[in-house]
């Protein structure tokens with residue numbers, strides 16, 4: 411399908427890039443990206459992917475917008491307090507770009523529904539705030555052979571990595587299983603600087619765009635860490651050998667999805 | 681001997697173990713950190729028995745979830 415005159419103008423700064431062009435823009439318009447968590451990471455990612463003209467954006471989050479979210483979750487406004495985050499996110503994305511079809515999932519992701527939700531998407535963004543969800547997303551993406559971007563943020567630090575089936579380690583290769591509840595500090599206890607979600611969530615959107623247009627080198631096989639206080643970005647090479655991984659390895663012992671601490675794993679949006 | 685820890689070169693005592701390095705570096709939540717030496721994982725039960733060598737490059741990989749376990753606030 412040819413781009414309309416309006417689309418040529420809207421996406422002109424993309425189209426002029428040799429790595430994108432009209433061809434890459436059409437790939438974006440035909441792409442389907444799922445964002446799990448409409449919070450600190452999901453908010454900037456959703457805004458940039460909508461602006462970029464990603465044709466279908468799924469957004470999953472069971473929460474409602476809370477006053478304490480607004481310090482960092484820039485897709486929601488003060489008037490949205492009390493509204494489901496997915497609805498608030500949908501309105502913001504549709505206001506930016508009518509080309510985008512937004513699909514909302516106002517529910518918790520669980521071992522029961524995740525495979526069905528991710529199956530229609532080309533790329534998944536983990537913007538969740540809790541380890542049970544992060545392990546569930548990882549395992550489901552490994553099992554369904556879906557590429558995804560993992561990220562985490564806390565205080566003045568953030569990190570992300572990208573999993574593409576067959577092209578390097580998964581999240582579980584690096585982190586074997588969720589730490590016990592309260593064993594590692596959370597944002598609620600420890601805080602997080604608002605712009606950290608902007609930095610790391612935008613990098614996740616960047617990975618999704620690069621994956622869709624098939625350009626550049628993804629963060630597969632490496633973990634990018636960002637320390638804002640020292641203004642230090644580091645790209646850490648991850649081990650190549652994934653054979654011993656319980657989910658993506660050669661003899662997987664995890665063959666069914668696990669709901670860790672089901673009752674606790676409720677707030678999806680960072 | 682010289683080793684590199686998170687990209688920074690350091691002079692350390694010969695025979696230093698990963699377990700001691702984790703203490704020396706004040707690693708937060710040391711029981712949940714993932715350690716790599718020269719881009720290979722150190723088994724989590726092997727910190728005591730893993731001795732570092734001159735020229736090794738060590739990385740600490742931290743759990744970073746982000747938010748809270750429970751529902752909003």
Ligand SMILES: [Zn+2]
Nearest residue numbers: 580583655658
């Ligand atoms: Zn793995």
